[in-house]
Amino acid sequence: MLFHHICIVTTDLDRQVEFWQNIMGFSLRVRTIIPDGENWAPTVLAPRALLEDLYKTPGAKADVAVMVSEQGAIMELLAPIVPEVQKTPADKLLYKDSGIREIALAIEGIDAFYNKVRAAGYKTQTEYVWPAANLGRTFIFYDPDGNMIQMWEHNPDAVDSLRVN
Structure with a gap:
């Protein structure tokens, strides 16, 4: 699929x-x-x-x-x-409620992208990009409606180990 x-x-x-x-x-x-x-x-x-x-x-x-x-x-x-759209309250966009909570996208050059997001004034969950075990590096920020977007820069060796043949 x-x-x-x-x-x-x-x-x-x-x-x-x-x-x-x-x-x-x-x-x-x-x-x-x-x-x-x-x-x-x-x-x-x-x-x-x-x-x-x-x-x-x-x-x-x-x-x-x-x-x-x-x-x-x-x-x-x-x-x-x-019907008129109703904004989801910010406290309902967190991990404590059911539903899809984030979009995760893979990129190269995560540090430059993090700086771009911060310079544009978007809120990030942390003040830094963090390592995710041996999978790569990541950070989460919020779009204009408060939805979480997670950005990933993969460790190529770790990604290959996750693939199903």
């Missing part, structure tokens, strides 16, 4: 698009309001009936952006319009 994409529901799509472009280096591939059609067709991302089923709300509507990294990672950013 291959990983396909992550969806982040956001309170401010423009701010998240800017973050994923300027800090994370992703490019914007799609920006549209959904539903974008009534029937399934190759150019329809989400017809009305599907969106209403997914949201459990008549008249459901959202602003959506699809971002892609140079290596092919896909990030879906979604700002519900109907």
Whole structure:
């Protein structure tokens, strides 16, 4: 199985698009309001009936952006319009509650990236990049909506030992 994409529901799509472009280096591939059609067709991302089923709300509507990294990672950013998006309280984004709590991305040059994140004013969990056993080095910071993003720089020898043949 291959990983396909992550969806982040956001309170401010423009701010998240800017973050994923300027800090994370992703490019914007799609920006549209959904539903974008009534029937399934190759150019329809989400017809009305599907969106209403997914949201459990008549008249459901959202602003959506699809971002892609140079290596092919896909990030879906979604700002519900109907129903109005509700910001998740910061204390519900921590490890004490169930659900997906972080996005982890692998990069090279973690120290320079850490400095870039800090210089841009984003909060990090620690004042440093830390070693993760023999797997590599890592740090966690928060996106504009308070979601945790973990950055990894792998130790190549350790990564090879984790692969399943």
